[in-house]
Amino acid sequence: MATKLPESPRIGMVSLGCPKNLVDSERILTKLRSDGYAMSPDYQGADIVLVNTCGFLDSAKEESLEAIGEAIAENGRVIVTGCMGKEAELIRARFPKVLAVTGAHQYEEVVGAVHDAAPMPPSPFVNLVPDAGLKLTPRHYSYLKISEGCNHRCAFCIIPSLRGDLVSRRPDAILREAEKLVEAGTKELLVISQDTSAYGVDIRKEPRMWKGQEVIPHMTDLARELGKIAPWVRLHYVYPYPHVDQVIPLMAEGLILPYLDIPFQHASPSVLRRMRRPANEAKVLERLRGWRAIAPDITIRSTFVVGFPGETEADFQYLLDWLEEAQLDRVGAFRFEPVEGASANFLPDQVPEEVKEERYARVMEKTAAISAAKLQAKIGRTLEVIIDDVGDDGATGRSQADAPEIDGEVFLRDAGHLKQGDIVRVAIEDADEHDLYGVPLA
Numbered sequence: 149m150a151t152k153l154p155e156s157p158r159i160g161m162v163s164l165g166c167p168k169n170l171v172d173s174e175r176i177l178t179k180l181r182s183d184g185y186a187m188s189p190d191y192q193g194a195d196i197v198l199v200n201t202c203g204f205l206d207s208a209k210e211e212s213l214e215a216i217g218e219a220i221a222e223n224g225r226v227i228v229t230g231c232m233g234k235e236a237e238l239i240r241a242r243f244p245k246v247l248a249v250t251g252a253h254q255y256e257e258v259v260g261a262v263h264d265a266a267p268m269p270p271s272p273f274v275n276l277v278p279d280a281g282l283k284l285t286p287r288h289y290s291y292l293k294i295s296e297g298c299n300h301r302c303a304f305c306i307i308p309s310l311r312g313d314l315v316s317r318r319p320d321a322i323l324r325e326a327e328k329l330v331e332a333g334t335k336e337l338l339v340i341s342q343d344t345s346a347y348g349v350d351i352r353k354e355p356r357m358w359k360g361q362e363v364i365p366h367m368t369d370l371a372r373e374l375g376k377i378a379p380w381v382r383l384h385y386v387y388p389y390p391h392v393d394q395v396i397p398l399m400a401e402g403l404i405l406p407y408l409d410i411p412f413q414h415a416s417p418s419v420l421r422r423m424r425r426p427a428n429e430a431k432v433l434e435r436l437r438g439w440r441a442i443a444p445d446i447t448i449r450s451t452f453v454v455g456f457p458g459e460t461e462a463d464f465q466y467l468l469d470w471l472e473e474a475q476l477d478r479v480g481a482f483r484f485e486p487v488e489g490a491s492a493n494f495l496p497d498q499v500p501e502e503v504k505e506e507r508y509a510r511v512m513e514k515t516a517a518i519s520a521a522k523l524q525a526k527i528g529r530t531l532e533v534i535i536d537d538v539g540d541d542g543a544t545g546r547s548q549a550d551a552p553e554i555d556g557e558v559f560l561r562d563a564g565h566l567k568q569g570d571i572v573r574v575a576i577e578d579a580d581e582h583d584l585y586g587v588p589l590a
């Protein structure tokens with residue numbers, strides 16, 4: 149028996165203005181067509197009409213408004229995009245029935261608005277790409293990129309020259325992606341960027357509507373909304389700017405995981421100055437104490453560079469003392485390596501390789517001892533664990549303190565009945581330097 153494919157929604161397009169606008173219209177339609185939408189040559193056959201407007205001259209604006217009016221009268225389901233997107237209030241005041249207004253060159257936004265207004269019916273024959281996109285991670289956890297590029301110029305890093313200054317994604321686009329990932333089975337969202345705490349500085353004055361309310365492009369607001377979507381939300385690459393204090397109460401409320409990945413890179417003020425690091429480490433120890441008072445289970449992971457040009461034995465000892473006091477849960481260390489194009493390569497007083505090696509061994513010894521003591525203190529506690537792998541009898545998972553690939557694991561006995569992605573309560577029975585051992589509770 150022949151299988152009838154579900155019919156795709158049909159999109160009509162009214163493209164006004166210059167050739168640049170025409171090319172934008174082509175790009176939008178190309179994307180929609182590749183998403184499976186059909187095209188309609190007239191108002192009557194369209195499920196949605198897109199009006200790509202021009203606002204170059206007053207006469208062009210008037211023509212755009214007339215075109216919107218005509219599309220509303222003839223079809224009723226209209227999305228406005230293009231130059232007039234800047235005048236969203238005017239358009240909404242005159243045509244309250246318009247479904248969405250998006251600006252010029254905002255392809256992701258206009259395509260998203262079409263998907264919201266006329267979702268593609270699911271079909272295993274045409275939807276070869278899952279809604280959540282293709283993933284290289286297991287189904288139960290996903291990385292969620294919230295911005296690209298970086299406004300800082302750390303002396304050892306070439307990312308800004310490769311990727312440019314920070315460009316934040318719109319919060320509603322991020323939240324829509326998060327929702328799709330969770331619908332597809334993600335339990336844990338790992339928020340990444342070059343500088344998560346700087347999220348939104350470039351688009352701060354552009355709040356977006358999400359589920360009937362405005363979301364400001366700010367790390368705290370975004371984290372709060374993500375916390376409503378996914379069971380576990382983990383923040384990576386957070387710099388200790390003062391506003392980071394605002395996300396700690398979200399951890400205490402259980403909205404996001406009590407976990408912060410803060411790449412401190414060093415503690416000695418003179419090394420940090422030479423590194424040209426963004427955040428001032430002064431008072432960080434005090435702030436760590438404050439964070440632990442609000443969210444006692446908070447895990448702080450960090451990375452450090454040893455042997456940066458000009459690092460003296462006194463600087464290094466300062467770092468070791470700082471680590472003793474900071475009691476970070478998870479630490480990765482790197483020996484400084486020149487990267488082609490980084491300004492640090494030309495700094496005086498490069499540290500000899502054997503000194504880097506010796507400092508690396510000392511920092512690893514110190515941080516392994518801190519980690520071991522912290523894990524020992526977890527023996528006898530019950531922790532939530534997300535399951536990564538299940539064998540015949542045992543399983544491997546991670547506690548809230550462990551990000552995939554970079555932190556430790558929890559090895560479970562009597563756990564063959566669990567499934568990947570389950571979040572279970574585990575009685576912790578043993579620990580070593582990096583990992584925990586336990587048994588799932590019924």
Ligand code: SF4
Pocket residue numbers: 298299300301302305306307308342343426
């Ligand atoms: S190390 Fe991080 S903060 Fe510094 S320039 Fe590179 S990406 Fe930006």
